[in-house]
Amino acid sequence: MTPPSHYGRILAAGTLAGLLAGCAGQQPTPVTPAGPQYSSPITGDQVVGKWGLAAYHRPDDAGRTEAQARQGCRQPYVINRGQNGGFMMYLADQSQPTEVVSKQVPPGPTFIGVPDEPPGAQSDREVLRFDGQVMVLRWVDKEVAGRYGTMVYVRCTA
Helix, strand or coil, rough: CCCCCHHHHHHHHHHHHHHHHHCCCCCCCCCCCCCCCECCCCCHHCCEEEEEEEEEEEEHHHHHHHHHHHHHCCCCCCCCCCCCCEEEEEECCCCCCCEEEEEECCCCCCCEEECCCCCCCCCCEEEECCCCCCCEEEEECCHHHCCCCCCEEEEECC
C-alpha cells in the first residue's frame, strides 16, 4: 500500500498525463507572419527615370526650389527599377540606393520607404505632392528632415 504522502503526487501525475494525452491529437495552429497591410498608390513605373532635385527648409521657398530642381536635370538624380517591383532611392545617410515602395493605409497619407516597415516609419518620406512630373517628399524623422529639408523632384525631359 502507498503511504498517504504519495497520493498527491500520484494524483498530480495522473492528471498531467491525462491532459497531455488530450492534447496529443491536436496540432498547433501555425503562426503566419503578418505581411504588409497597405496599398502602393504610386508604382515603380511612375517614378523610374531622371529627376532634377533640390530641397527647401522654409515653405516660402517651395516655388523657387521647384525652379532650382528643374536646373538640376543637368546632373539628374536617377531612380531605377528595383528587382521586386519597387524603385531604387537613397535612404537618409546611405551611400547605396535601397529598394523602396510607396505605402498607404487608405485614406491616409502616402509614404515612400522600405516595404517591410509600416507606412509612416521613421525612415520613410511622406509624399506631399505627386503628379508624375513633380514629386515633393518630406522625411518622417524630424532630425533627418531638419538636415535634408523637403525634397523637390522634377522629372527631366529628354
